[in-house]
Amino acid sequence: MQVKLRHIKLPFLAIAVAGLFAFSNTKNAKREVSNLNVVFKGDQTMFLTTENVSKLLIQNQQGVINKPKEIIDLNRLESALNTNQIIKDAQVYLSVDGVLTAEIEQKRPIARVSTNASYYIDEQGTYMPLSSNYTARVPLVTGVVNKSNISHVAPLARKVDGDEFLKSHVIEMIFHEDQTFDLRLRNNNLKVHIGTLSQLDKKINNLKAFYQKAAKDSSLATYKMVNLKFDNQVICTKK
Secondary structure: OHHHHHHHHHHHHHHHHHHHHHHHHHHHHHOEOOEEEEEEEOOOOOOOOHHHHHHHHHHHHOOOOOOEHHHOOHHHHHHHHHOOOOEEEEEEEEOOOOEEEEEEEEOOEEEEEEOOOEEEEEOOOOEEOOOOOOOOOOOEEEEOOOOOOHHHHHHHHHHHHHOHHHHHHEEEEEEOOOOOEEEEEOHHHOEEEEEOOOOHHHHHHHHHHHHHHHHHOOOHHHEEEEEOOOOOOOEEEEO
């Protein structure tokens, strides 16, 4: 008899638990979104603000506050944020207590194109629009660069961004029609002809050696051009 009761109780208990779980899920789905929380990950440079992100969410969900959780399309909101060209990655989720959280990782610019149009090149080598909230202090890119060929400029921009010497001295990268580059340095407005990007590391090492020697003997101000395009040669032109 005791065995039979146990067999009866177990299915009943399973049904009761399933019913309670379903009721809890239904109640949770009916709960309204109580608040919006925007979290910026990584670098705190604010190309976007909390208000900007809130507006993007509202545009794609006609407002989210006080709406039932069950009608909030998280995938749609996430996709909308990820189409913004300042955002590198966005994650959107709802907590049990009704808080909608958007975690935002912004792109990081490494150069700024300054031609007929003006925009950034990000660390991935792709287009990034300017922001009205913040202006990044990065080297300019001038010459024949446009959105369709920034991939040619990106390797040099990444090199400048990742090298302590170049990052502190280079203020401009000039891209020419023949796929060659010039650099303009901060001190004395010195121009450096890189040529193509072949053997770039060797060319940069030659530039550093020249700069160190010229700085040591106080002759930097006497030069207007340094040509690095030839193998193992540094050709300097005086003013």
